[in-house]
Amino acid sequence: MKVSARNALKGNVKKVIPGAINTEIIIEIAPGVEVTSIITKASAENLNISEGSPVYAVIKSSDVIVAVD
Template sequence: MKISARNFLEGTIKEVHKGATTAHVEIEIKAGIVTASITNESVDELGLVKGKKAHAIIKSSDVMIAVE
């Protein structure tokens, strides 16, 4: 697979939490856990299950930080 995004994190699916239409997929990477919100349809099409190797690809125009 080739992709232009540079924020490409390899890991293993820790949990898949399906909701009514959207799923939260937790991917365990070296630095911790990354959670993605994707459609249930995408979960099914990609065959995402606990223990499967996956990549978190992060593409964003900005990052927000907040403190108390």
């Protein structure tokens, strides 16, 4: 896989939560560290995503916002 995005985090699918239109994918990138992505149901099906699948969380953004209380 080649991708221009600089932030690609390798992990395994911990949980798949399908919906009518979108599917929520929870990816464990390290023990106790998770990233959640919401993709279309069709994309999840086309990628054959299931629990335990090795995947990459590819993050493409021009801004990262940091906040504190």
